[in-house]
Amino acid sequence: MERKVQSENALADGSPSGVKQxxxxxxxxxxxxxxxxxxxxxxxxxxxxxxxxxAARIPGFRPGKxxxxxxxxxxxxxxxxxxxxxxxxxxLTEALKEKNLSPISRPKIEFKGTPLAExxxxxxxxEFEVExxxxxxxxxxxxxxxxxxxxxxxxxxxxxxxxxxxxxxIEPAAETKPEKGLIASIEAGYTLLSDLSKREPAKMFSVExxxxxxxxxxxxxxxxxxxxxxxxxxxxxxxxxxxxxLAGQRAVFDCHLVELKKKTMPELNDTLASELNKGETLExxxxxxxxxxRASKEAQIRRQHQNKAVEFLIDQNPFEAPSSLVxxxxxxxxxxxxxxxxxxxxxxxxxxxxxxxxLRKRAEYLVKSSLILKQIAVLENLSVDxxxxxxxxxxxxxxxxxxxxxxxxxxxxxxxxxxxxxxxxTDQVFDFLIKHAKFT
Numbered sequence: 004m005e006r007k008v009q010s011e012n013a014l015a016d017g018s019p020s021g022v023k024q025x026x027x028x029x030x031x032x033x034x035x036x037x038x039x040x041x042x043x044x045x046x047x048x049x050x051x052x053x054x055x056x057x058a059a060r061i062p063g064f065r066p067g068k069x070x071x072x073x074x075x076x077x078x079x080x081x082x083x084x085x086x087x088x089x090x091x092x093x094x095l096t097e098a099l100k101e102k103n104l105s106p107i108s109r110p111k112i113e114f115k116g117t118p119l120a121e122x123x124x125x126x127x128x129x130e131f132e133v134e135x136x137x138x139x140x141x142x143x144x145x146x147x148x149x150x151x152x153x154x155x156x157x158x159x160x161x162x163x164x165x166x167x168x169x170x171x172x173i174e175p176a177a178e179t180k181p182e183k184g185l186i187a188s189i190e191a192g193y194t195l196l197s198d199l200s201k202r203e204p205a206k207m208f209s210v211e212x213x214x215x216x217x218x219x220x221x222x223x224x225x226x227x228x229x230x231x232x233x234x235x236x237x238x239x240x241x242x243x244x245x246x247x248x249l250a251g252q253r254a255v256f257d258c259h260l261v262e263l264k265k266k267t268m269p270e271l272n273d274t275l276a277s278e279l280n281k282g283e284t285l286e287x288x289x290x291x292x293x294x295x296x297r298a299s300k301e302a303q304i305r306r307q308h309q310n311k312a313v314e315f316l317i318d319q320n321p322f323e324a325p326s327s328l329v330x331x332x333x334x335x336x337x338x339x340x341x342x343x344x345x346x347x348x349x350x351x352x353x354x355x356x357x358x359x360x361x362l363r364k365r366a367e368y369l370v371k372s373s374l375i376l377k378q379i380a381v382l383e384n385l386s387v388d389x390x391x392x393x394x395x396x397x398x399x400x401x402x403x404x405x406x407x408x409x410x411x412x413x414x415x416x417x418x419x420x421x422x423x424x425x426x427x428x429t430d431q432v433f434d435f436l437i438k439h440a441k442f443t
Contacts, residue, residue, distance in 0.1 A: 107328060159293060221256055
């Protein structure tokens with residue numbers, strides 16, 4: 004229901020604002036009724052016309068010397084357009100400043116009567132969204148689960164195996180027939196049996212034999228081949244294959260086993276550790292891996308605590324999220340999803356209604372969480388820790404191989420500096436919430 008919160012008489016000429024009325028349509032939507040007096044309109048019209056007089060090029064007159072009435076006649080449309088634009092910008096800016104309002108959406112303008120009617124005020128309504136005024140409760144002593152962190156020897160062993168795998172040396176194998184663990188270089192293409200016109204030309208690729216990457220029938224056929232042999236093998240694409248048009252289809256593959264290679268893993272000893280980090284022993288490497296795993300688990304638990312805290316705060320403090328912010332966030336999420344699909348080689352398709360609704364729900368959640376965290380920062384007088392900001396800039400500078408000053412200019416120029424500060428402040432708010440949480 005519309006609620007009139009303030010009504011005022013038109014301000015005297017010369018006043019920066021002509022706010023007649025402020026209506027709060029909802030917790031996030033405001034409507035201003037603004038009037039600019041005929042005297043002020045006439046003053047602004049003279050100023051606008053003088054600019055045209057100075058710039059006008061009219062035959063028979065030197066620049067800036069044409070009669071003002073002739074200029075008004077020749078540029079009537081342009082002068083009116085510029086005058087309306089100027090009056091709107093000037094009066095709305097002053098009105099927002101006077102009422103201490105900060106729109107988060109583009110104001111929707113609706114004129115009252117004919118704009119610039121002779122002897123009448125320039126009157127209009129401006130409707131826009133603002134951030135809701137939040138009165139937060141229960142943001143201290145948020146219930147969270149205390150999760151013990153343990154790093155097992157199996158996790159360390161698995162990480163060491165991954166390191167050895169990454170540093171493995173690939174070299175030609177003496178074997179002439181594929182064996183599990185060898186790497187096969189295969190040239191293969193296929194033709195669909197249901198439609199012989201649909202085919203994929205032969206391409207070279209390498210695959211570890213027995214890893215389960217190939218189609219089962221294709222891998223069984225390759226295992227039975229000799230190096231240099233060519234063979235036709237029939238196989239069926241799985242029903243859940245990523246390329247939908249191939250799912251469940253049977254095809255004949257023309258295969259050529261070009262070469263076999265073997266993978267030699269480095270020994271797990273002090274020498275390997277030192278190659279990774281000069282002067283480090285195997286025991287040092289294991290300890291470093293433990294700390295990295297612990298840090299990763301701590302970060303994961305922190306993310307869980309953050310998500311739980313936000314869910315709790317949204318549940319405890321229901322409010323309407325500004326639709327303009329939700330819409331903008333939804334568009335970002337939709338673009339992100341489209342880009343991710345493109346990176347994965349998926350065909351470009353319009354999002355389903357279910358996907359759009361899901362993304363909008365997620366967008367509303369993100370907007371609400373952002374507004375709540377921002378309000379907590381205000382309530383607790385939290386501000387960006389300059390030391391943390393400088394440390395973050397230093398890290399970025401090192402990654403970019405630039406000086407700190409160069410990096411700060413680069414971040415400011417691209418509008419990233421404020422985003423970086425927002426991220427740091429958000430981290431500080433979560434530090435506060437977790438510090439004051441009630442752990443069970």
